[in-house]
Amino acid sequence: MAQRTKVVVTRQLIDEAQRLLDTNTDLEIVQWHSSNPCDRSWLLEHAKGATGVLVMLSDKVDEELLQAAGAQLKVIASFSVGTDHVDREALKKRNIRLGYTPTCLTDAVADLTVMLILMAQRRAGESMGKVLAGEWPQMPWHPLLMTGPQISRSTVGFLGFGRIGQATLKRLLPFGISRAIYLTSKPGEPVQEDHFGIIKEAAIPIEPAKNWEQLASESDIVVVGCALTPSTKHLVSTEFFSKMKKRAVIVNIARGPIIDTNALVEALAQEKIFGAGLDVIENEPNISADHPLLKQPRCVLVPHIGSATIETREQMATESVKNLLAGLKDEAMVNEVEL
Amino acid sequence: MAQRTKVVVTRQLIDEAQRLLDTNTDLEIVQWHSSNPCDRSWLLEHAKGATGVLVMLSDKVDEELLQAAGAQLKVIASFSVGTDHVDREALKKRNIRLGYTPTCLTDAVADLTVMLILMAQRRAGESMGKVLAGEWPQMPWHPLLMTGPQISRSTVGFLGFGRIGQATLKRLLPFGISRAIYLTSKPGEPVQEDHFGIIKEAAIPIEPAKNWEQLASESDIVVVGCALTPSTKHLVSTEFFSKMKKRAVIVNIARGPIIDTNALVEALAQEKIFGAGLDVIENEPNISADHPLLKQPRCVLVPHIGSATIETREQMATESVKNLLAGLKDEAMVNEVEL
Numbered sequence: 001m002a003q004r005t006k007v008v009v010t011r012q013l014i015d016e017a018q019r020l021l022d023t024n025t026d027l028e029i030v031q032w033h034s035s036n037p038c039d040r041s042w043l044l045e046h047a048k049g050a051t052g053v054l055v056m057l058s059d060k061v062d063e064e065l066l067q068a069a070g071a072q073l074k075v076i077a078s079f080s081v082g083t084d085h086v087d088r089e090a091l092k093k094r095n096i097r098l099g100y101t102p103t104c105l106t107d108a109v110a111d112l113t114v115m116l117i118l119m120a121q122r123r124a125g126e127s128m129g130k131v132l133a134g135e136w137p138q139m140p141w142h143p144l145l146m147t148g149p150q151i152s153r154s155t156v157g158f159l160g161f162g163r164i165g166q167a168t169l170k171r172l173l174p175f176g177i178s179r180a181i182y183l184t185s186k187p188g189e190p191v192q193e194d195h196f197g198i199i200k201e202a203a204i205p206i207e208p209a210k211n212w213e214q215l216a217s218e219s220d221i222v223v224v225g226c227a228l229t230p231s232t233k234h235l236v237s238t239e240f241f242s243k244m245k246k247r248a249v250i251v252n253i254a255r256g257p258i259i260d261t262n263a264l265v266e267a268l269a270q271e272k273i274f275g276a277g278l279d280v281i282e283n284e285p286n287i288s289a290d291h292p293l294l295k296q297p298r299c300v301l302v303p304h305i306g307s308a309t310i311e312t313r314e315q316m317a318t319e320s321v322k323n324l325l326a327g328l329k330d331e332a333m334v335n336e337v338e339l
Numbered sequence: 340m341a342q343r344t345k346v347v348v349t350r351q352l353i354d355e356a357q358r359l360l361d362t363n364t365d366l367e368i369v370q371w372h373s374s375n376p377c378d379r380s381w382l383l384e385h386a387k388g389a390t391g392v393l394v395m396l397s398d399k400v401d402e403e404l405l406q407a408a409g410a411q412l413k414v415i416a417s418f419s420v421g422t423d424h425v426d427r428e429a430l431k432k433r434n435i436r437l438g439y440t441p442t443c444l445t446d447a448v449a450d451l452t453v454m455l456i457l458m459a460q461r462r463a464g465e466s467m468g469k470v471l472a473g474e475w476p477q478m479p480w481h482p483l484l485m486t487g488p489q490i491s492r493s494t495v496g497f498l499g500f501g502r503i504g505q506a507t508l509k510r511l512l513p514f515g516i517s518r519a520i521y522l523t524s525k526p527g528e529p530v531q532e533d534h535f536g537i538i539k540e541a542a543i544p545i546e547p548a549k550n551w552e553q554l555a556s557e558s559d560i561v562v563v564g565c566a567l568t569p570s571t572k573h574l575v576s577t578e579f580f581s582k583m584k585k586r587a588v589i590v591n592i593a594r595g596p597i598i599d600t601n602a603l604v605e606a607l608a609q610e611k612i613f614g615a616g617l618d619v620i621e622n623e624p625n626i627s628a629d630h631p632l633l634k635q636p637r638c639v640l641v642p643h644i645g646s647a648t649i650e651t652r653e654q655m656a657t658e659s660v661k662n663l664l665a666g667l668k669d670e671a672m673v674n675e676v677e678l
Contacts, residue, residue, distance in 0.1 A: 014482055037479050058480050079482065107491050111457060111514060118454035122648070125467060127641045134628030136642045140376050141397055143353055143418065143652045150648035152446050174509045175450060247649075289473030302466045303475045309461070309489035310586075313482045 004028040005328060007052040010038035010059050011079070017317030024325065044068045052077065054324045061086040066094060075327025079320040081105060081307065083337055092339040099323025099333045101316040103163075105307035110167035112306050113253045116277030117172075117221055119300045120249035121148045123275065126297040149220065149247045149274060152176035157209065157219030159183055159235065160226025160254065166195045168223060173202060181209045181218060184226075216243035221251070228255035236260060241267035249275045253306050256282040261293060268296040275299065279306045343367040344667060346391040349377035349398050350418070356656030363664065383407045391416065393663045400425040405433060414666025418659040420444060420646065422676055431678040438662025438672045440655040442502075444646035449506035451645050452592045455616030456511075456560055458639045459588035460487045462614065465636040488559065488586045488613060491515035496548065496558030498522055498574065499565025499593065505534045507562060512541060519545045522554045523565075555582035560590070567594035575599060580606035588614045592645050595621040600632060607635040614638065618645045 009031040030046045032038040037058040047053060047069040055061055057080040077099040091098055127146050154177045158165040161182035169180050184191060188210045199206050209215040226232050236259040252259050261282045267273050275298035281287060284304060293299050323333040348370040369385045371377040376397040386392060386408040394400055396419040416438040430437055466485050493516045497504040500521035508519050523530060527549045538545050548554040565571050575598040591598050600621045606612050614637035620626060623643060632638050662672040
């Protein structure tokens with residue numbers, strides 16, 4: 001009898017994805033079944049002899065793991081959008097393929113972006129805090145009590161204007177925004193891809209910004225949705241905030257370090273901007289209760305839940321299994337990283 | 340010299356509205372200038388001889404006030420959507436006209452409705468609470484961590500389907516919802532008014548529900564947007580929640596007593612529904628920190644901020660001044676209550 005192909009999976013998968021994996025009775029499936037992240041020592045021990053490994057964002061894929069696995073390893077399937085946890089060079093020199101799951105979370109992240117925009121404008125964190133503290137009975141009504149800027153007639157500025165930015169814009173159109181501008185790695189140039197057909201068809205102007213100064217100064221809402229690179233790290237700085245409108249809000253659903261946290265704290269404390277809504281932050285998840293940003297009532301911070309919908313996570317799990325199986329059979333993956 | 344017409348205004352108004360009022364140099368304007376609500380005794384004292392009174396929601400307009408003012412009083416202009424604070428019968432028998440400001444807040448309330456739907460689905464209150472408590476570093480990532488239902492492919496059920504409900508639906512369309520149903524005071528009958536042209540044009544079915552049981556059982560999102568009447572009080576009850584889907588959320592942006600609070604607490608505690616987003620609640624604003632609903636992590640409660648945008652409140656203030664002036668001159672108001 002031929003030896004079965006071994007795969008290691010660092011997590012119990014969501015139902016449909018687990019069933020898809022389990023139908024492959026020709027595979028020897030070694031799986032970490034706890035609800036906690038996989039132990040590194042367990043992974044190194046069991047990787048030996050594996051042809052494929054399905055990993056989470058919390059599992060480092062490096063020389064150590066590849067050596068522990070051995071020369072037969074031919075596919076890493078990562079249940080993630082980013083691949084920062086994977087040493088691409090190490091895979092490339094061994095001709096190991098890398099699958100990932102970047103596309104299916106667009107809707108979930110765009111939904112959360114709209115939520116954070118509205119929460120920043122409408123003071124959701126601040127007003128919920130007052131209710132939770134029992135202060136509502138002592139808030140005498142007056143016409144400007146807990147008011148914030150209205151989204152209608154806003155100019156929305158996108159730092160990065162890929163699939164998620166465009167999906168966000170699509171959702172914002174019926175709120176009555178009046179204009180969108182965007183800054184990409186090619187300032188002043190129109191984007192090539194119109195993912196949802198809105199750029200051509202929208203009834204409002206959608207235009208490239210010449211530079212970050214223009215985007216900061218003309219936007220009522222700034223959406224940070226670009227990749228983190230050396231040139232975008234701390235792109236949103238004290239200078240950026242100083243050019244923003246006093247009634248503007250900023251939302252970050254991309255990567256924490258694009259915004260200089262100290263500059264944001266200062267901008268909020270000095271009322272240079274109206275509010276902020278963050279799904280990501282520098283040094284996450286190591287944010288303690290005494291973090292200075294948490295003392296700013298106009299800042300909403302949620303714990304990186306952009307893609308955290310049941311439907312999206314189910315689809316990511318299923319796609320990661322498909323990528324694993326495709327890698328074993330030398331077939332096309334749903335999404336493969338070019339190494 | 341003719342005696343100037345006296346008007347009493349129970350609040351300092353927002354800039355533009357105050358300027359509009361002050362241009363009327365032919366008026367004797369007596370105004371309460373504190374940022375706290377107007378003292379009742381001050382109002383009763385100064386109403387004497389007034390031809391018009393501009394009031395806030397916090398000022399009761401009753402027999403006592405009308406008698407204190409005297410027979411020359413011809414207009415009450417209320418800076419409010421509701422007129423529960425006004426004794427309409429007392430006005431009617433004196434032929435006093437009543438202006439109010441109901442129309443300009445549609446956008447602000449519809450925006451907040453979308454915010455509350457997303458917050459209820461995406462566990463915004465619960466996840467912000469964990470971050471604020473410093474728990475983020477101790478939240479090991481796993482695929483279903485902090486996940487909630489996704490809005491795409493949802494059926495959205497509207498209890499009440501007037502201007503605000505329809506404006507909410509208009510905003511939800513690009514989120515990829517698949518169907519809308521609604522219940523009005525005429526169950527099973529299509530609504531007459533298509534305020535934004537979406538009912539005819541939308542690419543998804545938009546249909547009347549036969550009864551509340553159908554609406555409760557088929558909706559992934561329930562939006563409470565109907566008027567409070569004897570027949571809608573506690574319409575959302577234990578029975579209603581027992582018919583809802585386990586992954587459904589409910590949002591109330593209308594009036595608190597439409598939802599039975601005890602039933603909601605029980606539904607959340609027993610996981611009969613996924614979450615709730617409330618702008619209003621029974622007995623508001625007397626909600627203390629130990630209110631049982633505040634102990635439910637999947638409930639988001641904000642302090643009746645539906646119309647609380649700077650733009651909307653400015654427009655309401657301006658419209659209330661216009662109504663006051665129109666009443667003095669026997670002209671048409673922007674919005675007048677038929678008594």
